[in-house]
Amino acid sequence: xxxxxxxxxxxxxxxxxxxxxxxxxxxxxxxxxxxxxxxxxxxxxxxxxxxxxxxxxxxxxxxxxxxxxxxxxxxxxxxxxxxxxxxxxxxxxxxxxxxxxxxxxxxxxxxxxxxxxxxxxxxxxxxxxxxxxxxxxxxxxxxxxxxxxxxxxxxxxxxxxxxxxxxxxxxxxxxxxxxxxxxxxxxxxxxxxxxxxxxxxxxxxxxxxxxxxxxxxxxxxxxxxxxxxxxxxxxxxxxxxxxxxxxxxxxxxxxxxxxxxxxxxxxxxxxxxxxxxxxxxxxxxxxxxxxxxxxxxxxxxxxxxxxxxxxxxxxxxxxxxxxxxxxxxxxxxxxxxxxxxxxxxxxxxxxxxxxxxxxxxxxxxxxxxxxxxxxxxxxxxxxxxxxxxxxxxxxxxxxxxxxxxxxxxxxxxxxxxxxxxxxxxxxxxxxxxxxxxxxxxxxxxxxxxxxxxxxxxxxxxxxxxxxxx
Amino acid sequence: xxxxxxxxxxxxxxxxxxxxxxxxxxxxxxxxxxxxxxxxxxxxxxxxxxxxxxxxxxxxxxxxxxxxxxxxxxxxxxxxxxxxxxxxxxxxxxxxxxx
Numbered sequence: 001x002x003x004x005x006x007x008x009x010x011x012x013x014x015x016x017x018x019x020x021x022x023x024x025x026x027x028x029x030x031x032x033x034x035x036x037x038x039x040x041x042x043x044x045x046x047x048x049x050x051x052x053x054x055x056x057x058x059x060x061x062x063x064x065x066x067x068x069x070x071x072x073x074x075x076x077x078x079x080x081x082x083x084x085x086x087x088x089x090x091x092x093x094x095x096x097x098x099x100x101x102x103x104x105x106x107x108x109x110x111x112x113x114x115x116x117x118x119x120x121x122x123x124x125x126x127x128x129x130x131x132x133x134x135x136x137x138x139x140x141x142x143x144x145x146x147x148x149x150x151x152x153x154x155x156x157x158x159x160x161x162x163x164x165x166x167x168x169x170x171x172x173x174x175x176x177x178x179x180x181x182x183x184x185x186x187x188x189x190x191x192x193x194x195x196x197x198x199x200x201x202x203x204x205x206x207x208x209x210x211x212x213x214x215x216x217x218x219x220x221x222x223x224x225x226x227x228x229x230x231x232x233x234x235x236x237x238x239x240x241x242x243x244x245x246x247x248x249x250x251x252x253x254x255x256x257x258x259x260x261x262x263x264x265x266x267x268x269x270x271x272x273x274x275x276x277x278x279x280x281x282x283x284x285x286x287x288x289x290x291x292x293x294x295x296x297x298x299x300x301x302x303x304x305x306x307x308x309x310x311x312x313x314x315x316x317x318x319x320x321x322x323x324x325x326x327x328x329x330x331x332x333x334x335x336x337x338x339x340x341x342x343x344x345x346x347x348x349x350x351x352x353x354x355x356x357x358x359x360x361x362x363x364x365x366x367x368x369x370x371x372x373x374x375x376x377x378x379x380x381x382x383x384x385x386x387x388x389x390x391x392x393x394x395x396x397x398x399x400x401x402x403x404x405x406x407x408x409x410x411x412x413x414x415x416x417x418x419x420x421x422x423x424x425x426x427x428x429x430x431x432x433x434x435x436x437x438x439x440x441x442x443x444x445x446x447x448x449x450x451x452x453x454x455x456x457x458x459x460x461x462x463x464x465x466x467x468x469x
Numbered sequence: 470x471x472x473x474x475x476x477x478x479x480x481x482x483x484x485x486x487x488x489x490x491x492x493x494x495x496x497x498x499x500x501x502x503x504x505x506x507x508x509x510x511x512x513x514x515x516x517x518x519x520x521x522x523x524x525x526x527x528x529x530x531x532x533x534x535x536x537x538x539x540x541x542x543x544x545x546x547x548x549x550x551x552x553x554x555x556x557x558x559x560x561x562x563x564x565x566x567x568x
Contacts, residue, residue, distance in 0.1 A: 086544035179524045193524050222532065225525060290507040301484060308485075310557050315550035321562045322485070330487030338486055342477070342496055343503060345484040359510050361520030366513070368521060398495075401502050417524040442525070 001206050003152040007057050014046035014057020014101060021059045021103050024150045028469045033125050034135075034144040036064045037071050038104040046101045053099030055209060060095065061145045061154040064105035065112050065138075066197065067186040068092050071102070075188045076110040076120040076138075079332035082313045089186025090218045091155065091197045098213045106141030106154060110334045111304065112162055112190045114138050115406040116396070119336045124393055127169060128466040129432055133390040136166030142200050143170040148468055153201040153210055157187055158420075159194045160292055161385070161410025167200055167422035168435025169390035171464060173452065174200040175207050178442045179417035180225050183218035189303040191296035194414040203462040204421070204452035211445065227443045234379060234447045239454050240274035244438075245378035249285035250409055256388045262426035262434040263384045266455065270382065273454050278378055282370040287363050288411040293404060294347045294360035295415075301344030304337065339400060364415050371416040375441040380451055382438055384409050385422055389432035413439050421448040424461040433464075470508065471501045 006012050022042060029035050039045075042059065049057045062068055065075045067085035074080045092102065109119035117125040117140030125140045127133040128148040135144040139156030143166035146154050156163040158176035167174030175198045182197045189195060197214070201207045217226045234242050246267055251260055271277050309315040309328030317327035333341070347356035374381060386406055396403045413420040418439050425436045440448045456462050477497045481488045488496070542555055551558040 083548050086540055086547060219532070219537075223525060284513075287510060287513065290510045293503060294507060294510075305485075309550065310559055311545075312548045313550050318560055321559050324560055325485040326487035329485055333486070335492075338484075338488070338492070339496060339499060339503075341484045341486065342480050343500060346476075346480050346500070346504075349480070349483060355511075356507070358520060359513075359515060361522070362515035362518040363510055363513055364521040365518050366515070398499075400499050401506060404503075404506075 001152065001209050004055065004058055004209055014049050014059070015043050017057065018043045018046040018059045018101055018103060021151055024148070024469065025104070028148055028150065031126060031131055032128060032144050032148055033123055034106055034141040034148070034150065035061070035104045036074055036107050036122055036141070039071060039102065042101055042103045049099045049101060054213060055095060056099040058100045059103050059151055060100050060210070061104055061106050061142060061151045062092055062102050063108050063139050063142050063154070063156050065108050065157055065188050066092055066155060068102055068105065071105055073105070073188070074122065076108040076122060077332065077334065077337065078121045079307045079314070079328070080312055087186060090183035090220055091214045092186065094213050095210060100210070103151060106139070106145055108141060109138035110337050111188060111300070112138040112157055112159055113300070113336050113340055115161070115165055115403055117141065118393065119334055121334055126393070127390050128468045129171065130390070130430070132392055133432065134169065134393050136169030136390060138162040139200060140166045143167055143172060143174070146170070146172050146200050146202060147466060149465060153199055153206050156198055156200050158196050158198055158414065159191045160296060160414050161407045163198045163200060164385045164410050164420050164422040164435070164437050165406065168385040169433065171424045171433025171461070171466070172200055172202050173204050173207060173424065173462060174198060174422040175211060175445065175448070176413065176420045177211070177215070177445055178419045180223045181227060181419070181443065181445070182214045183221040183224050185218055185220035191299040192303060193299060194296060196414070203456050204423070204449055205456070208449055232379060234450045236450055238274050239270060239451065242275040242380070242451060243278055243378045244270055244275045244451070245278050245280035245374055245381045247280050247282045247285065247374070247381060247383055249282050250383035254387060255384060256428065258428040259384050259386070259388065259434050263382070263436045266423070266425035266436045267382050269458060270451065270455060273458055275451070280374050280378060280381065282374060282412065284363065284366045284370050285412055288367055288415055289404060289408055291360045291363045291367065291415060292407070292411040293343065294356050295364065297340040297344030298347050298357050299344065301341045301348065304341055307333070336400065367412055368416040371412070371418055379444070379447055380438045380440045382436060385435040385437045386410070389428045389430070389434055410437070418442055419445045419448060421452050423452050423455060424464070426461055470504055472497050472504070
């Protein structure tokens with residue numbers, strides 16, 4: 001990572017770098033609105049960092065759905081306005097212990113439910129490549145902050161594509177780790193069997209140092225594991241011997257022609273670098289959307305029961321406990337959150353459980369089997385991230401299903417629990433970035449990084465910057 | 470499929486959401502559309518398929534049943550809208566508050 005090397009070589013100091021980040025926020029964030037909180041004391045903390053630590057003094061931003069003690073956490077929701085978390089997320093704590101300096105919290109769709117940051121109760125984030133377009137979501141604030149050069153890297157979370165899709169829309173790189181590889185402790189839970197904490201950065205090289213610090217078993221998250229060995233380790237030097245699958249189901253009608261073209265060109269580049277390209281099938285891909293929109297809302301309806309006006313500010317109603325619950329939630333949750341809570345409540349309610357939740361869990365098994373079968377023959381799967389480039393703010397109006405369809409290519413990785421790496425692979429005719437994802441078998445992130453580094457060694461897409469500020 | 474207004478009201482009650490008539494009507498339409506899309510799952514024969522219960526294959530999330538230090542009480546109460554004597558304070562659980 002370039003910034004880290006400059007710090008280690010003494011070419012800059014953490015204090016100077018952190019000050020520069022804050023100056024850039026000051027200059028750009030009135031037009032981007034990537035940040036919900038900026039910590040003015042960051043330069044002071046930066047000067048106290050242990051210079052021997054692995055990330056000594058690296059300034060980063062954190063999606064405002066991860067808890068950082070000392071900074072407010074809103075999760076993009078009015079129901080947590082004024083909330084000060086009494087603890088720090090394990091992923092963030094590990095980065096802080098390694099010397100990273102958190103400069104602020106970035107915008108997100110409310111409780112990470114959305115694909116554009118338009119669902120944030122604190123206003124939309126604008127795409128640095130075109131301020132009239134969305135940055136993607138839900139980690140849109142983090143993606144915009146990295147793309148605009150405010151921070152070299154930022155944390156995001158990915159429950160159904162929320163790291164990969166904004167990375168794609170903003171022309172940067174991003175890693176959604178294997179489920180269980182990075183602790184979820186201190187992440188406000190949305191879909192607990194799908195949520196993962198990851199990183200957005202300009203290039204793959206920018207992701208790796210943070211990733212290495214964040215992974216591993218955490219006693220505070222029972223689903224974390226110390227990574228077992230990956231099935232087949234790839235060469236770091238060349239893609240010769242690397243088998244890359246291309247799933248037919250991800251190149252379907254309705255996908256923007258330029259997205260398909262750029263992704264196919266990127267796959268051709270992987271072939272030129274020595275990889276073997278193998279056509280594959282993931283037959284249950286089309287069922288990922290309906291499965292996700294049962295399971296994620298079902299889990300959300302339980303997870304969000306905790307926002308009840310008792311433990312966190314604010315509170316509405318006073319007549320009775322029931323009155324407090326209903327008024328607080330009805331007033332302070334946004335429309336998308338209410339919709340998903342209702343959908344999940346319905347899917348889990350008496351008489352419907354087997355038909356919806358039970359059936360969805362079975363089809364989830366089929367989706368995972370598709371990936372297991374595929375990874376018997378390939379080391380990674382290359383596919384588009386989103387059917388289109390970043391769309392105009394407001395263009396999806398009040399049509400939730402149209403917004404859900406933005407996620408059709410990212411949901412399967414979350415359902416199967418496998419890692420996904422987003423890479424910028426070019427632009428469309430409007431100069432909006434296009435991304436490609438590489439999905440791998442569980443715990444094969446290092447392989448995805450190796451392929452991504454080889455690709456970025458041969459291309460310059462990750463060096464393109466928006467003309468802003 | 471189309472949800473009935475009463476069904477949507479019932480779901481809102483279960484979910485403890487106080488919604489206006491306008492919201493109920495809008496959610497009725499939107500949730501019905503989404504459920505139509507979800508009905509696609511019934512195309513698949515899943516007899517003999519087990520539901521996916523664990524994401525990580527072979528992981529055993531059991532730990533020793535031992536007490537561990539937890540966050541201090543003051544810290545956990547600091548965000549409460551109402552607290553007294555080290556406890557969360559809530560309105561009357563049964564019936565309305567007496568004047």
